[in-house]
Amino acid sequence: MKAHVYVTPKRTVLDPQGQTIARALNGMGHPEIVGVRQGKFFEIEIAPGSEREAVLANLDKIAAEVLSNPVIEEYRIEVLD
Amino acid sequence: MKAHVYVTPKRTVLDPQGQTIARALNGMGHPEIVGVRQGKFFEIEIAPGSEREAVLANLDKIAAEVLSNPVIEEYRIEVLD
Numbered sequence: 001m002k003a004h005v006y007v008t009p010k011r012t013v014l015d016p017q018g019q020t021i022a023r024a025l026n027g028m029g030h031p032e033i034v035g036v037r038q039g040k041f042f043e044i045e046i047a048p049g050s051e052r053e054a055v056l057a058n059l060d061k062i063a064a065e066v067l068s069n070p071v072i073e074e075y076r077i078e079v080l081d
Numbered sequence: 082m083k084a085h086v087y088v089t090p091k092r093t094v095l096d097p098q099g100q101t102i103a104r105a106l107n108g109m110g111h112p113e114i115v116g117v118r119q120g121k122f123f124e125i126e127i128a129p130g131s132e133r134e135a136v137l138a139n140l141d142k143i144a145a146e147v148l149s150n151p152v153i154e155e156y157r158i159e160v161l162d
Contacts, residue, residue, distance in 0.1 A: 006122065021123070025147065030139060035126035041087065042102070045116035058111060066106065 001046040003059055004078040007068040008039035042067055055079060082127040084140055085159040088149040089120035123148055136160060 009015045015037050022036040046055055056079055063075040090096045096118045103117040127136055137160055144156040 008124065018123070021147070025143060028147070030143065032128045032131045032136070032139070033125060033143075034128050037124040038121060039124065040119060040121050042099070043089065043118040043120065044114060047113045047115050050113045055113070058113070062106060062111065062114075066102070066109070 001050055002080045003044045005042045005063045005067055006076045007073050010072055010074050013072045082131055083161045084125045086123045086144045086148055087157045088154050091153055091155050094153045
């Protein structure tokens with residue numbers, strides 16, 4: 001079983017890294033780029049035979065406590081088969 | 082218009098950051114986590130009225146030249162409306 005966890009800075013939090021990339025792209029001849037936000041994601045491989053509900057509950061805990069900082073970031077979990 | 086660019090280390094490249102996370106999770110009582118690979122992603126906001134084909138071609142160039150290191154990383158582009 002596989003899962004993806006996406007972690008992005010919250011809308012209300014400045015993302016200086018993304019702003020820098022957007023400005024750099026504008027300067028490199030891509031004026032159509034209005035904004036960039038950078039996040040991270042995790043491809044997680046889960047042992048086969050795990051129960052989907054339990055996996056989802058565990059992942060939610062892992063994403064909140066280990067993979068993201070809930071003060072400034074939000075996360076999204078996607079379980080694939 | 083919005084686009085997402087996902088950048089991951091190639092399968093053949095070691096991902097020590099991901100391995101460390103996987104080991105940490107195993108030690109924290111999640112033995113079902115077999116592996117973790119960490120990547121980054123970019124939410125890109127594109128000026129409205131841009132032509133989809135041109136945007137895709139530009140994004141491909143941007144992803145290859147700016148957002149990723151093609152020697153060790155691969156990327157995937159997703160254009161949303």
